[in-house]
Amino acid sequence: MTTFGLDDADVRRSIALVEPPGSPGDHAERFARATWSGIVEPGDGMAGVLVSAVGASAALTMLVENWSIDRILAEAAGIADITDRQELARQLKEATARWRPRVGSRTTLQQLKLAAMCRATLLTPVDPDWPQRLDDLGPHAPLALWLRGRTEALSSTPHSIALVGARAATGYGEHVAMEAGSGLVSRGFTIVSGAAYGIDGMAHRAALASQGTTVAFLAGGVDRPYPTGHSVLIGRIIETGAVISEVPCGGQPSKWRFLQRNRLIAAASDATVVLEAGWRSGSLNTAGHAAALGRPLGAVPGPITSAASAGCHRLIREYDAVCVTSVDEMAELAGVAAVGPDSWPAKRTPEEVRVLDALSVRSPRAAADVATRSGLPVDTVHSVLALLELDAFVAEKPGGWVYVPQRP
Incomplete structure (x- = not known):
């Protein structure tokens, strides 16, 4: 079996090297999105419209097999909000003309090998760690993302x-x-x-x-x-x-x-x-x-x-x-309440002020660390944290204590 003219086993092996754990197993669609990321320039709206209408794999097939504009339009009915068929045909003609010089399945294989060498991951919109906010870009959203580091x-x-x-x-x-x-x-x-x-x-x-x-x-x-x-x-x-x-x-x-x-x-x-x-x-x-x-x-x-x-x-x-x-x-x-002194308990002791000032919202800190930062004895820090926990101003996490911002 072949995928876009390549041995299906080669495609599967290449994709397996860059797909995130637990991702859906449609290797042809993932390979197609990897290919599209090299064919189009970032933000190409017509590519986004076509891929959204028929899928990355089908859209790539249309391009590889050199479908006519009329055939593409017939297959992808309702491809866009553009009601003027002639205008849509013109835009598709211009788009395919700029895409075709870059079409090459083996180029994608080489790009996948380079990605595997630097331990990069290929994210697509179906993956759990895909940044959902990017979908607000509509047809100009990325078709795929290449990532090094933590996918989450x-x-x-x-x-x-x-x-x-x-x-x-x-x-x-x-x-x-x-x-x-x-x-x-x-x-x-x-x-x-x-x-x-x-x-x-x-x-x-x-x-x-x-x-x-x-x-x-x-x-x-x-x-x-x-x-x-x-x-x-x-x-x-x-x-x-x-x-x-x-x-x-x-x-x-x-x-x-x-x-x-x-x-x-x-x-x-x-x-x-x-x-x-x-x-x-x-x-x-x-x-x-x-x-x-x-x-x-x-x-x-x-x-x-x-x-x-x-x-x-x-x-x-x-x-x-x-x-x-x-x-x-x-x-x-960004919609997050302040965490400074104005958001602390209305009636606070000097010890509470110093403990709260020594805490972080994100990074858990052990009582000994809080004591070092606040200049208070560890026993006092433990007592203050216990009182603040009752009022939900602090919370104990694995690794230590964090401050809990109070919502207005």
């Missing part, structure tokens, strides 16, 4: 937030990114960014330093860390989080792919915060995608004399971005 990285915490900004960041911007990354991780957030120099890199580093989860979306293949100066950082992200791309292994980053990558950063997050950006910063593109998706958008103000903050001020003035000046305000932007 985006679903391991209930909330994620995108922290983006200028590559040429100032000391002020990097300080804000460090505070934001570490503070949001302690509040239970996954940090999403693009692994670029400047703000992106600092946001990832802060999350890692706080033992949090961070996810980086790349514009090229996950087997080629970019920028190369961040190869060590990207390796650290892979260890505890994930590095993701919709471009197959071997794919090169390009200006268009960076712009399209930004839509994934915005879509995968509950909210997007621009920490520092110049007037024409690429971060404004990510902000535009967030606004188009209806995601909350925040911007951190800077000195009015700083060109590096001009883009943030522009977002606040012209694009209805929310001005955010603290980690709590960023968390609230």
Whole structure:
């Protein structure tokens, strides 16, 4: 038996090397999505429409067998909301013309081998760990995702937030990114960014330093860390989080792919915060995608004399971005209640204040650790934790205690 002209056994073996555990076993559909990810450029809406209408395998068959436009339209009735058949035929003709030069099943086999060599995983929309938020992109959603790291990285915490900004960041911007990354991780957030120099890199580093989860979306293949100066950082992200791309292994980053990558950063997050950006910063593109998706958008103000903050001020003035000046305000932007002193018990003793201040929302801390952080005796910490647990302000987890934010 053959699959798209290849020996079926070869296809099965190649797919088995990159499919996540417990995934549905339709190897032909998964292989087809892997192939499509190399045929189309990121965000190709017509490919999304065709695959949604007939499935990736059937759509690839149409392309490989060189079906006529009329035959494709007849097979995929109701292919899109475009009521003008001539317009739809024109768009399909243009699409197939740009797709066909890249069709090659053996190219996909090579990409799968590269993925297996770097231990990458191929995620598709049927997989349990597929980031469901990306489906909000409609026909422009990725057809597949190539991932290195933990497949559940985006679903391991209930909330994620995108922290983006200028590559040429100032000391002020990097300080804000460090505070934001570490503070949001302690509040239970996954940090999403693009692994670029400047703000992106600092946001990832802060999350890692706080033992949090961070996810980086790349514009090229996950087997080629970019920028190369961040190869060590990207390796650290892979260890505890994930590095993701919709471009197959071997794919090169390009200006268009960076712009399209930004839509994934915005879509995968509950909210997007621009920490520092110049007037024409690429971060404004990510902000535009967030606004188009209806995601909350925040911007951190800077000195009015700083060109590096001009883009943030522009977002606040012209694009209805929310001005955010603290980690709590960023968390609230994503729908999470504040966890600072204002949310603590109304009648609190000095010991309770110190214990609560020493706890994290996400990372369980042993009583001895809390004692070290708070400067209180371990026996006192145990007593305070017991009282706070009665009022549901703290909870004991495997490994220690966490603070439980109070919902308004």
